[in-house]
Each structure stands twice: as C-alpha cells, then as structure tokens.
Amino acid sequence: MAGLIIVSVQSEAGALVVHVASTGAPVACPGCGAVGRVHGYVDRQLADLPVGGQRVLVRLRFRRLRCARVGCERQTFREPLPGLAEPYQRRTVALTTQVGAVVRELAGRAASRLLAVLGVGLPRQSAIRSLLRLPLPVRPVPAVIGVDDFALRKRHRYATVIIDAITRERIDVLADRQADTLEVWLRARPGARVVCRDSSGAYAEAIRRALPEAVQVGDRWHIWHVRREALIDRAEVRDLRRRPVAAGR
Ligand SMILES: [Zn+2]
Secondary structure, rough: OOOOEEEEEEEEEHHHHHHHHEEEOOOOOOOOEEOOEEEEEEEEEEEEEOOOOOOEEEEEEEEEEEEOOOOOOOOEEEOOOOOOOOOOEEEEEHHHHHHHHHHHHHHHHHHHHHHHHHHOOOHHHHHHHHHHHHHOOOOOOOEEEEEEEEEEEEOEEEEEEEEEEEOOOOEEOOOOOOHHHHHHHHHHHHOOEEEOOOOHHHHHHHHHOOOOOOOEEHHHHHHHHHHHHHHHHHHHHHHHHHOOOOOOO
C-alpha cells in the first residue's frame, strides 16, 4: 500500500472497518509527468478479505488531482492505489483475486456457496458476472473448436462458450447465443478448420457465414441425445400399436 496509511481500525455492525488515507506524496500526471495539484478528495468503501470469518471493509479517502501543465490533455486524474484497488471496483485487489480464483474453478452456484463459507457473501448472479469479467489469455484459435450454449438464467438468458475441442480448454465466453455474435467472433479470429456444435441453426448459420470453408461437426453428446430421443419416440409408437383395441370397437 505505497502512498497510503492505515488511520484506524474499528468494529462496526459485525464488520471490521479499516480507515485508510493518502500520505499526500506527490503524484505525476499520467499524460505529461508534471506533478499534480489537489483538485478534491474522493471517499470510497471497498470490501476486503475477511479476517477470522468477520467481514472487512476498507474506507478509503484519496485525492483527485489536476495537472499543473497548461494544455495537457489529462486535466484531472486520481492518485494511484497500487495493490489496493482498481478503478470502479467495489472490492480490494486481494478480494477480487480470491473471488476470481473461486469462480474460475466453480462458476456460479458452487462458487457462491464456497465463498459464503469463506465469509464472502456473493450471490450466484454476481459470481457469474465476476466470471464473465475475468480476462482470458490471448492465444491463437485452435484448428478444432467447439461451441455450445449454457444458461445464465434458465429459459431466460443464455450465453455461448467456445472451447478447444481437443484439450477442452475454454477459449472465450460470448454474452448470448445469437448467430451475429458468434459470426463477429469467428471473423475476428479466423483459423478454425473444424467446428463442433449442437443442432442449433443459429450456430450453423454463423459458422457458414464466417468460415465457409470450415467443416461443421455435430458434437457427440448432442448426436447421442437426438438418437436417444428418436429411439424413445419409436418405442412409444410401437407400444401404442401393440396396445389391445378397446372392447366394443
Ligand atoms: Zn499533464
């Protein structure tokens, strides 16, 4: 926490509240390097890693500064809070890292349950949003990919996951399961020669438009699922035919 000091720690309504303030050290403008003048103060409250099962809140006061150089494009800027908070976040970097690690492994519901045990209250929907915000490493698109949808909220909202079909590693997550969204993604990242997909017409259309040369393959789960449903239908029809005709007809 360079440039910051802990002013006090107190217990308040079941939470430990840590008051943190700036040391007032000079801050250089990110645009031109000139030392900034104090423009005003900003108060923020951040959730931090719990201690002994107790919630920890960081109440922080930091400076907004104005660039002293006439004509600089950066008129105002905030002082950096390295290691403590990223802009517009309501959690400290430490808590964001912990939440990120849990949602990356467990996604929504399970992450929410485990985080509650760790003293971090995070509803399932927030866990999913945290997961969607995680930056994915940039890597070349593999030759064989898989696309499938999953429910963010069953029967209401769906997203698309794109995986490496060989290693089963996740490559990206798209916010919906529309053809246009997948098409834009595929056009920006050409390279896939084979795309495994479910029976969705939207995905088929997107792949056809963006990668006309790519081979489309029905993925194993969906093929077996369709065959199983067809077999059940046929068995039901057969049973109906065998059913004895009602008396009197
Ligand atoms: Zn400047």
